[in-house]
Amino acid sequence: MSKVIDIAVAGAGPAGLASALYFKRAGHQVAVFERFAVPKPVGSGLILQPTGLTVLAALGLLENIVALGSRIDRLYGADAASGRTVLDVRYDAQTGGRFGIAVHRAALFGVLFDAARRAGISVETDVELQEIDNSGDRAFLTDTTGRRIGGFDLVVDATGSRSRLRRFADAPSEPRPLPYGAFWASLDWGDGFEPHALTQRYDKSSVMVGVLPIGRPDHGGREMAAFFWSLKPADLDAVRTAGIEAWKERVISIWPEAAAFTSQINDFEQLSLARYGHHTLRRPAGRRLAVIGDAAHSTSPQLGQGANMALLDAAALAHAVTTNASVEDALEAYCLARRRHVRVFQALSWMFTPFYQSDSRVLPFIRDRLVATIARVPPAPQLLAAMVAGTVVDPFARAGLKERDWTSVVQEPSADRSR
Numbered sequence: 001m002s003k004v005i006d007i008a009v010a011g012a013g014p015a016g017l018a019s020a021l022y023f024k025r026a027g028h029q030v031a032v033f034e035r036f037a038v039p040k041p042v043g044s045g046l047i048l049q050p051t052g053l054t055v056l057a058a059l060g061l062l063e064n065i066v067a068l069g070s071r072i073d074r075l076y077g078a079d080a081a082s083g084r085t086v087l088d089v090r091y092d093a094q095t096g097g098r099f100g101i102a103v104h105r106a107a108l109f110g111v112l113f114d115a116a117r118r119a120g121i122s123v124e125t126d127v128e129l130q131e132i133d134n135s136g137d138r139a140f141l142t143d144t145t146g147r148r149i150g151g152f153d154l155v156v157d158a159t160g161s162r163s164r165l166r167r168f169a170d171a172p173s174e175p176r177p178l179p180y181g182a183f184w185a186s187l188d189w190g191d192g193f194e195p196h197a198l199t200q201r202y203d204k205s206s207v208m209v210g211v212l213p214i215g216r217p218d219h220g221g222r223e224m225a226a227f228f229w230s231l232k233p234a235d236l237d238a239v240r241t242a243g244i245e246a247w248k249e250r251v252i253s254i255w256p257e258a259a260a261f262t263s264q265i266n267d268f269e270q271l272s273l274a275r276y277g278h279h280t281l282r283r284p285a286g287r288r289l290a291v292i293g294d295a296a297h298s299t300s301p302q303l304g305q306g307a308n309m310a311l312l313d314a315a316a317l318a319h320a321v322t323t324n325a326s327v328e329d330a331l332e333a334y335c336l337a338r339r340r341h342v343r344v345f346q347a348l349s350w351m352f353t354p355f356y357q358s359d360s361r362v363l364p365f366i367r368d369r370l371v372a373t374i375a376r377v378p379p380a381p382q383l384l385a386a387m388v389a390g391t392v393v394d395p396f397a398r399a400g401l402k403e404r405d406w407t408s409v410v411q412e413p414s415a416d417r418s419r
């Protein structure tokens with residue numbers, strides 16, 4: 001679009017901030033609204049895949065995030081009792097020098113938020129949006145105090161999996177809660193763990209415990225790990241009643257080395273319970289409305305694609321706005337650009353999650369015996385690497401992105417990291 005348009009971005013998570021940066025750089029008027037009084041990241045850590053890293057590179061933020069995060073070359077998981085390898089995915093099964101960068105959420109948030117501030121983007125905080133009036137020529141937002149904000153040519157709903165605004169999309173739907181969630185904590189890095197791998201232990205599919213090196217939350221911060229333990233939200237009260245020591249003993253009975261992390265936990269207050277839901281909006285758009293990120297599609301973090309898909313949505317929407325003559329055409333182009341990639345990954349996540357997080361006795365048996373064996377035979381390692389990287393279907397071309405050759409990206413060695 002050659003003319004300047006007024007855009008409201010709801011939500012200052014990865015999707016909202018990336019989208020605001022794209023629009024501002026394209027010369028549009030953009031304002032971000034965030035419900036938190038002080039914008040802050042939620043949760044522990046996540047892996048940025050070559051997909052999300054390509055978006056950050058397009059925004060000129062790759063070096064900033066690489067400097068804070070931890071390079072991931074391998075995802076490794078073993079059965080806790082037998083030690084048998086259940087999962088061993090290596091990015092280098094494919095060419096191109098791919099890797100992941102695991103980050104503390106505060107690092108991703110900080111890099112995007114600083115860039116937004118440098119770009120002069122207005123971020124209004126303490127504004128909880130609850131309604132869109134998109135019946136006229138311009139869209140208006142209403143917050144929980146009843147204030148009417150606008151009008152805008154386009155509203156971007158980037159308010160995450162519990163969005164209150166997506167009900168204004170053309171075909172709204174809500175997430176279905178998944179039975180398993182997880183305790184997450186950001187802790188000091190522990191000696192004896194692989195510094196460039198996500199490492200997990202499983203007991204059937206009802207127990208999954210994992211360690212992910214996530215680098216530092218900010219420059220000068222300590223090297224940290226995200227530590228997680230799968231848990232049904234329905235079992236939370238029973239676990240709390242049994243006490244923190246009982247929970248720690250249970251973790252160590254599954255994975256004795258995890259004592260390096262449980263020894264840092266003295267209270268349930270240090271653990272956040274993440275609840276997961278699964279849903280995909282059939283059409284992530286409405287009149288003068290684009291829905292991006294978790295608001296449009298959320299799932300369990302089993303495949304670790306959520307933040308990456310959120311960044312891809314932001315890039316695809318900005319590309320659609322730049323290359324189309326009207327907001328309506330841009331929204332149509334955005335939906336088309338993301339449809340295939342989102343549906344494939346949502347379906348893969350729906351299929352794979354029960355193998356790792358369910359009460360089934362059959363699925364973990366198949367996973368441990370059959371899948372683990374097949375996964376070693378080409379082309380399975382290449383396919384698994386593409387699945388983890390988020391590139392089973394091309395997410396780049398329709399978002400106006402081009403993946404780089406990653407072999408030239410070098411992470412500065414950190415003294416802490418090499419322990």
Ligand SMILES: Cc1cc2nc3c(=O)[nH]c(=O)nc-3n(C[C@H](O)[C@H](O)[C@H](O)COP(=O)(O)OP(=O)(O)OC[C@H]3O[C@@H](n4cnc5c(N)ncnc54)[C@H](O)[C@@H]3O)c2cc1C
Pocket residue numbers: 010011012013014015016033034035036040043044045046047048127128129130158159160161162163164184274275292293294295301303304305306307308309310
């Ligand atoms: C435990 C856990 C582990 C994960 N691991 C990974 C991983 O390894 N890799 C990966 O790619 N993804 C992972 N994810 C998923 C990832 O965190 C999400 O996909 C990603 O944060 C989505 O970004 P978003 O910007 O769409 O939404 P969010 O990050 O949820 O941001 C939404 C923002 O909108 C604000 N907001 C909400 N409602 C309103 C309102 N009404 N008005 C104004 N503001 C509002 C919120 O305060 C928030 O700032 C994980 C998720 C969890 C829970």
